[in-house]
Amino acid sequence: MSEAVESQESYDDGELSSDLMRAVGKQVKLLRExxxxxxxxxxxxxxxxxxxVSSLERGRRTPQREFLEAADELLGAGGLLxxxxxxxxxxxxxxxxxxxxxxxxxxxxxSSAIEINFFSTLAPPGLLQTEDFIxxxxxxxxxxxxxxxxxxxxxxxxxxxxxxxxxxxxxxxAVIDESVLRRKLGGHKVRQGQLEHLLELGRLRNITxxxxxxxxxxNSGVDGPFVLLTPKGRQQLAYLEVQGVGQLIxxxxxxxxxxxxxxxxxxxxxxxxxxxxxxxxxxxxx
Numbered sequence: 001m002s003e004a005v006e007s008q009e010s011y012d013d014g015e016l017s018s019d020l021m022r023a024v025g026k027q028v029k030l031l032r033e034x035x036x037x038x039x040x041x042x043x044x045x046x047x048x049x050x051x052x053v054s055s056l057e058r059g060r061r062t063p064q065r066e067f068l069e070a071a072d073e074l075l076g077a078g079g080l081l082x083x084x085x086x087x088x089x090x091x092x093x094x095x096x097x098x099x100x101x102x103x104x105x106x107x108x109x110x111s112s113a114i115e116i117n118f119f120s121t122l123a124p125p126g127l128l129q130t131e132d133f134i135x136x137x138x139x140x141x142x143x144x145x146x147x148x149x150x151x152x153x154x155x156x157x158x159x160x161x162x163x164x165x166x167x168x169x170x171x172x173x174a175v176i177d178e179s180v181l182r183r184k185l186g187g188h189k190v191r192q193g194q195l196e197h198l199l200e201l202g203r204l205r206n207i208t209x210x211x212x213x214x215x216x217x218x219n220s221g222v223d224g225p226f227v228l229l230t231p232k233g234r235q236q237l238a239y240l241e242v243q244g245v246g247q248l249i250x251x252x253x254x255x256x257x258x259x260x261x262x263x264x265x266x267x268x269x270x271x272x273x274x275x276x277x278x279x280x281x282x283x284x285x286x
Contacts, residue, residue, distance in 0.1 A: 032071075039053040202275070
């Protein structure tokens with residue numbers, strides 16, 4: 001299966017021309033049917049999944065250059081599918097200035113959440129990050145982000161944090177791996193500021209912070225970080241994100257498993273008081 005196409009981005013109507021995506025999708029479908037291929041047959045020929053071909057034809061996915069070039073040759077389109085590539089890439093460049101749709105779905109649910117539970121293994125949760133830490137992470141992104149994009153995303157992430165101090169605030173718990181707190185991303189000053197911020201947040205009544213110590217002999221979270229989210233008036237759901245790809249999980253059984261796992265992780269972590277003491281200790285290190 002082609003990783004290039006499996007990881008294609010999906011944008012909402014406000015960020016990328018949905019009309020353009022639907023038009024390209026209709027062209028792909030028309031040419032495929034004219035060539036006598038089913039979606040599965042076309043996917044097999046090009047080494048892409050049937051679901052992706054279906055999503056592309058419906059205008060729900062953004063086709064990459066590699067797909068359009070391969071499809072144009074397979075379907076004998078004579079350049080018809082290659083012609084819109086430049087317009088698509090320009091639209092994608094503009095869309096990346098803001099959050100992609102897969103994250104906007106999560107952010108919208110987060111804004112109405114009554115409970116949020118984080119398990120973090122690579123960085124503090126975005127809602128708990130300082131401005132300097134956010135800027136450090138964004139400055140280190142590859143490929144490089146423009147200064148305009150960085151500023152917009154810093155503002156956007158800081159705006160999300162307003163839910164922590166609204167009334168009534170969501171109940172927030174976070175288990176952060178000790179390695180995250182020891183990592184000197186951005187240098188001493190950025191790390192110190194982030195530790196001080198976490199200590200301050202941990203004193204709020206609606207936020208409970210715990211640290212999963214490096215010397216813990218049990219770790220139920222080795223499969224990676226995740227978020228459990230309970231939007232107002234809705235059932236709990238989960239969110240996974242890795243390498244710029246996000247996934248909302250709504251299946252009750254899958255969410256139940258992650259919730260049970262989170263309970264185990266909290267039990268293996270230091271208590272909130274012990275966690276505060278460890279962060280104070282790290283704050284004194286250079």
